[in-house]
Amino acid sequence: MTFNLVLGQALNGLQFGLLLFLMAAGLTLVFGIMSFVNLAHGSLYMFGAYFAATIASHSGSFVLAVILAALLMFVLGVLLDAGGLQLLHRRSHLDQVLATFGVVLFANELVRVVWGNAPVYMDAPEALAGAVNLFGVNYPSYRFAIIVIGLLVALGLYLLIERTRIGMLIRAGATNRRMVSALGVNIGWLNRFVFALGAALAGLAGAMVGPILSIEPGMGEPVLILTLVVIVIGGIGSIRGAFFGALVVGVVDTLGRIFIPIWLRESLDPAMATAVGPALASMLVYLMMAVILAFKPDGLFPVKARG
Amino acid sequence: MARDLRTFVATSILIFLAAVPLYAWLADDVYVLTYFGRILAFALAAIGLNLVLGFGGMASLGHAMYIGLGAYTVGILSSLGLLSGWLHLSVALVTTFIIAIPVGWVALRTRGMAFIMITLAFAQLFFYVFVSLRQFGGDEGLSLTQLSDFGVLTGNKYAVYTSLLVALLITLWLVARLVDSRFGLVLRATRFNARRVNAVGTSSQPYRLAAYVLSAEICAVAGYFMANLNGFVSPAMMSWLVSAELMVMVLLGGMGTIFGPIAGAAGLLLIEDGLKLMTEHWPLVLGPLVLLMVLGLRQGLWGMLLPEREKARQSGGQH
Numbered sequence: 001m002t003f004n005l006v007l008g009q010a011l012n013g014l015q016f017g018l019l020l021f022l023m024a025a026g027l028t029l030v031f032g033i034m035s036f037v038n039l040a041h042g043s044l045y046m047f048g049a050y051f052a053a054t055i056a057s058h059s060g061s062f063v064l065a066v067i068l069a070a071l072l073m074f075v076l077g078v079l080l081d082a083g084g085l086q087l088l089h090r091r092s093h094l095d096q097v098l099a100t101f102g103v104v105l106f107a108n109e110l111v112r113v114v115w116g117n118a119p120v121y122m123d124a125p126e127a128l129a130g131a132v133n134l135f136g137v138n139y140p141s142y143r144f145a146i147i148v149i150g151l152l153v154a155l156g157l158y159l160l161i162e163r164t165r166i167g168m169l170i171r172a173g174a175t176n177r178r179m180v181s182a183l184g185v186n187i188g189w190l191n192r193f194v195f196a197l198g199a200a201l202a203g204l205a206g207a208m209v210g211p212i213l214s215i216e217p218g219m220g221e222p223v224l225i226l227t228l229v230v231i232v233i234g235g236i237g238s239i240r241g242a243f244f245g246a247l248v249v250g251v252v253d254t255l256g257r258i259f260i261p262i263w264l265r266e267s268l269d270p271a272m273a274t275a276v277g278p279a280l281a282s283m284l285v286y287l288m289m290a291v292i293l294a295f296k297p298d299g300l301f302p303v304k305a306r307g
Numbered sequence: 308m309a310r311d312l313r314t315f316v317a318t319s320i321l322i323f324l325a326a327v328p329l330y331a332w333l334a335d336d337v338y339v340l341t342y343f344g345r346i347l348a349f350a351l352a353a354i355g356l357n358l359v360l361g362f363g364g365m366a367s368l369g370h371a372m373y374i375g376l377g378a379y380t381v382g383i384l385s386s387l388g389l390l391s392g393w394l395h396l397s398v399a400l401v402t403t404f405i406i407a408i409p410v411g412w413v414a415l416r417t418r419g420m421a422f423i424m425i426t427l428a429f430a431q432l433f434f435y436v437f438v439s440l441r442q443f444g445g446d447e448g449l450s451l452t453q454l455s456d457f458g459v460l461t462g463n464k465y466a467v468y469t470s471l472l473v474a475l476l477i478t479l480w481l482v483a484r485l486v487d488s489r490f491g492l493v494l495r496a497t498r499f500n501a502r503r504v505n506a507v508g509t510s511s512q513p514y515r516l517a518a519y520v521l522s523a524e525i526c527a528v529a530g531y532f533m534a535n536l537n538g539f540v541s542p543a544m545m546s547w548l549v550s551a552e553l554m555v556m557v558l559l560g561g562m563g564t565i566f567g568p569i570a571g572a573a574g575l576l577l578i579e580d581g582l583k584l585m586t587e588h589w590p591l592v593l594g595p596l597v598l599l600m601v602l603g604l605r606q607g608l609w610g611m612l613l614p615e616r617e618k619a620r621q622s623g624g625q626h
Binding site: 091 | 360366368410413416417419420421423424425427428429431432435436438439440441442547551554555558588589590591593594595596597598600601602
């Protein structure tokens with residue numbers, strides 16, 4: 001019974017962590033190579049979810065909706081980068097934060113105008129409506145599919161970055177972009193590709209959470225902020241840090257929300273436990289971040305060189 | 308010439324703000340006190356943020372959390388039946404002090420981008436704490452049945468507005484003195500190059516931490532006034548959107564100028580309210596406006612009044 005609960009929640013944590021990784025990978029790559037911080041990354045996730053829900057309701061195909069949403073976000077990423085975000089690359093981080101804050105305000109309201117204020121819902125495909133049996137625990141198939149896809153994307157990203165020419169350029173660009181540019185690589189195109197890839201990953205994350213969460217304006221911000229926690233813990237610019245950071249944040253957050261109230265109810269009086277439990281559970285991730293940063297200000301996997 | 312212009316504009320704005328209670332009394336319109344009181348409270352918070360952001364070069368995206376701490380002190384104490392205004396104010400200051408020191412200490416170990424993100428994360432931490440405090444209203448917020456008790460002046464909008472204006476003027480004077488002091492000199496120097504400050508034998512970190520804590524206290528006082536002005540506190544006061552708006556106010560007014568935050572706070576809130584009158588979908592306009600402000604207004608509204616020579620000096624400090 002308890003084992004089943006722990007395992008089920010650990011899987012939920014893993015699933016949440018992998019979604020965070022999809023978000024964090026794009027954000028940290030963009031930061032690593034362009035030194036650009038994009039608060040509107042959460043808006044990309046939101047658009048991914050809305051696109052997927054709209055396509056799914058028109059075409060009836062969930063798989064098509066997810067793939068198309070990710071592709072659309074890739075195209076949107078290219079357009080955004082070509083359209084004006086370039087102006088921000090050379091500005092200070094503060095300017096980037098505030099400018100993309102303006103974009104967040106605009107994006108949330110645009111979604112309200114186009115899709116309305118009410119949450120939009122999206123159904124999981126019927127093939128994944130049931131549950132799978134993992135070590136004697138019945139786990140929802142859809143959530144299991146997210147875990148599998150998340151791990152596949154992580155593997156794909158690893159291969160892309162470690163084993164391909166473009167990945168080599170991305171790594172080189174993150175270390176010293178001027179040098180890469182001087183060697184004759186079109187750093188502008190490289191930036192654009194990385195930004196669009198990040199947008200596609202955020203869109204994919206958004207499309208996949210559609211059936212689990214309600215799709216509504218402003219849904220991107222809570223995820224964005226946790227994603228920022230992930231990349232700060234992992235070490236800004238490090239994709240490996242993003243992966244481990246995301247898993248740690250996902251698991252700690254999910255388990256904390258379930259088990260802290262249970263523990264407190266056993267050890268404190270019930271009134272006190274119901275008062276303190278939820279507050280403590282929602283603080284947990286941020287406390288963990290504070291402790292990690294107090295000892296390792298550059299995160300767990302700091303990126304060493306930077307040009 | 309330009310200095311005269313700035314003095315003239317600053318004096319006009321302050322005279323206008325001082326004339327608001329008079330107008331309210333003559334026209335019997337208490338609402339203007341609430342309206343301009345809100346601008347004053349945000350201006351106060353923006354002055355606080357400017358101390359770290361403008362003069363110290365520390366881009367904190369979490370200062371709304373201190374507004375929330377100040378406001379919730381009033382809310383929680385008065386809902387527990389502790390009404391004394393002096394008690395509210397001192398508890399707000401002490402709580403903020405106790406919280407700002409460890410938060411600042413951890414956050415200041417990092418630089419640049421990481422600092423922005425960490426201050427944001429800490430603010431989220433406290434945001435969620437207040438959201439989950441269901442006995443104090445949770446995410447819906449808490450209506451104050453009783454405001455901070457100051458005898459006959461309790462809940463008097465004229466008294467709240469006037470004391471807020473006085474607090475603003477004192478803070479303005481204090482910040483102006485502080486920035487010109489030795490402390491301010493070190494603080495401004497760390498914005499350009501903290502390593503050199505350390506190299507000449509002054510440890511920059513205590514100065515940065517002191518400035519951080521002081522700016523947190525100023526924001527807490529702003530929060531204390533907001534609670535008394537609106538008779539309502541809610542976690543929305545400390546959402547990251549408010550922190551970002553505060554930053555926009557400082558930038559709009561002109562970073563690292565004494566009077567800039569007041570101009571920036573008034574400017575942004577007036578623009579927002581103007582847009583709200585025009586369209587229900589006002590963020591569709593405000594968002595791009597913020598973007599344009601960041602791209603175009605490098606010196607801010609107040610900086611535009613600076614003479615050319617000083618403009619060059621100011622922009623040399625942008626890093």
